[in-house]
Amino acid sequence: EADIYQTPRYLVIGTGKKITLECSQTMGHDKMYWYQQDPGMELHLIHYSYGVNSTEKGDLSSESTVSRIRTEHFPLTLESARPSHTSQYLCASSESTFGYTFGSGTRLTVV
């Protein structure tokens, strides 16, 4: 049973649209992360948060933004989607040394 939820699972949108990918966790984890992964490629960290009102950019430059107003919620927003944003977006949360719990991901296609 998943304790971290991502919606939508799949999304096809037109260029220039604004979209928000939702991520919520019920485990009370302080740390949350967004990764981007293209098929057959490595996971790239694009944003992370160590708690409420704390957000940082990751290793991969991204045109997306994130917010962390509540512990359980870590949405990712693209103000103007482009075809280059087509990818799978994975949200994760963690506490201490026990690794990450990932959501099921959002497969985004921008046409």
Place this chain on the structure above:
Amino acid sequence: DQQVKQNSPSLSVQEGRISILNCDYTNSMFDYFLWYKKYPAEGPTFLISISSIKDKNEDGRFTVFLNKSAKHLSLHIVPSQPGDSAVYFCAASHNNAGNMLTFGGGTRLMVKP
């Protein structure tokens, strides 16, 4: 500078045989290592982990070996099953970095019936 490397992008194994997936790291500060399994269109799921104070950890068909002097770890799956076909990611962390995980590039395992 990739600190965690999985040099084999893919591996094909016959059902019932052993699968060995390898991972190398360069940062000697890493003290905790994990393996994740990922199916297409799903998020990675935790498989097995090992602390740097150990050299082996076993869980059913899965065993992870750590060689600190060589900065190398491996995941053994025996016997391999078709359902094991997935992408496997190696990851490492250290306490001084807030336990943030650094992932390898992944190895696609295909287990043939």
